[in-house]
Amino acid sequence: MPKLAVPLTESQIRALEPRATRYSIADGNGLVIEVMTTGTKVWRFRYSLNGKRQPLATIGDYRMISLRVARARAQKYAEMVAQGVSPVATARRDRGAESKADVLREAAELYLTTEMAGKSEEYRRTTRRTLDKDVLPAIGGKPIKAVTSDDIAAICDRIKSRGSPKMALHTRNVVKRLYEYLIARQLATTNPAEVIPARSIATVDSRTRVLSGDEIGTMLRAIDASSIRRPLKLALHLLVLTMVRKSDLVESTWAEFDLDRALWTIPAARLKKDRDQRVHLAHQAVDLLRELHRARAGRHFVFPSVRGDDRPIARSTLNQAVKALGLDVEHFVLHDFRRTASAHLRDMAQRSDALEGLEQQPTAEEHATGQRRIAQRWADFVDAQIEGAAKR
Structure with a gap:
């Protein structure tokens, strides 16, 4: 059985150096990149017709055609070959459609x-x-x-x-x-x-950055429509809804959650504080966590590493996921989610309500009720921004 090609990455392709003779590296599905002795890199398509190996079809210069586009072309040509049609003429027309980027x-x-x-x-x-x-x-x-x-x-x-x-x-x-x-x-x-x-x-003073409602909705819709892994999409959404620090979320364990009570208890030892932190969860957050629990990839951590060992994803993973999306949100970092929630909650008078309750020395149950109300009001506000972004 022939060895399957390991898909290439853009960084791997950029690192390919010329040799004394030209050589090719396979990406899979017939797509190969040929490195010339001059350093020029050219996409080719390898295929057979009627059981006979055919000359490589040229897709085009790597400088003009990205990995994503080359793969799409290879897929199109593979479908033609499956129907018994040579892709050479089509490839020639596709190359002719490429601009020569001089200016x-x-x-x-x-x-x-x-x-x-x-x-x-x-x-x-x-x-x-x-x-x-x-x-x-x-x-x-x-x-x-x-x-x-x-x-x-x-x-x-x-x-x-x-x-x-x-x-x-x-x-x-x-x-x-x-x-x-x-x-x-x-x-x-x-x-x-x-x-x-x-x-x-x-x-720009990044410590004062607050996302507008429009930016919240646009960002979350873009995240949901992106190609990043589903658990990372849910993590970013939960980061908005729960208003916790990034490290608190990515290092969370299933033992900390009581989803029936909509309560997340972060242990004092993990926080390096004197007491546990209780995070009351809106029903939207509970729904996201239940989805993660049904599809969970690890026994212990809510967001386990994809490497298979029982440890959480790296703290930088969510930053890298957002950076890869290329979101058009100026001067934004993930920590701004917490500041954004605080600012909008103040506008909705929820903070003042909570402070009034504290001044009156509420019972533990009254305080918990107030915190649940704040969490739900914020989650409903976020939902409204997402719906508004869908209509724009």
Whole structure:
């Protein structure tokens, strides 16, 4: 039985170095990448027709075609072969449709149609709008390698002059990501946006960052529609609903939860405090936890490592998952979820209600009831933002 190819990653492909003779690495499903002695990397499709091995069909230059697109092409050609049709003519037409990205406008279009294809619709739309509004009208006709940091600084200065320093920083970040893509594709050698310090464009105090209701809804919808693992989607949603620290959630164990009572007790020892912390759960949070429990992959931890050993996911896992989504939310970190909840709850007068109760020295049951009411009000608010984002 032939050995199955291990799927490649973009980082592995970028690391492939030329040798004295050209060579190929298989990705699977007939897709291979051929590394030429010059360092050029070319996607090919390997196939057989009528039981005979055929010459490789060329998909195209790696600089112009991402791994995701190459796989989609290979799948299309494999379906043609299954019907007894040679994919060579189709592959030739597909190659002819590829732009030759010599100037920035063409490179940006390549970036939007390949790298951005897997991102959320909102992220693609805001990225395209940023490029179309300020970047391409100014420097879209310049050769990729002729764009300088002065060009990018001038664009940012014009945006700042409109009274929009945050948009200027966002624009710099879009160009920076565009050039990171072009460098990975060997279409550029330097990143003109990278040398411009963020603090020279806009200063943001991250400790005051509060997400708007629209941002909450848009973010959670994008997370739900993404391709990240389902447990990570639920973890991010629970992080919003429970208002706990990231480490408290990712290191939680099933023994800490009483889902029938909608109660999560975080042990003092894990918190390194003198007493346990009780987290009252809204019914939405309980529903998410029950889903995780039904499909649980580990006996002990709620979010076990995929490596198979009985330990939780790394604390950085959720950050990496959010970063991979490319969400268009300025200056956001996961810790901002807690600050966001506090701010919106104050607006809804829930904090003042709870404080009034504390001043009157409520009983333990009255305090628990108040905490449950706060948790449910917040979860209902989050649901409303998600529904609102669906209608926009």
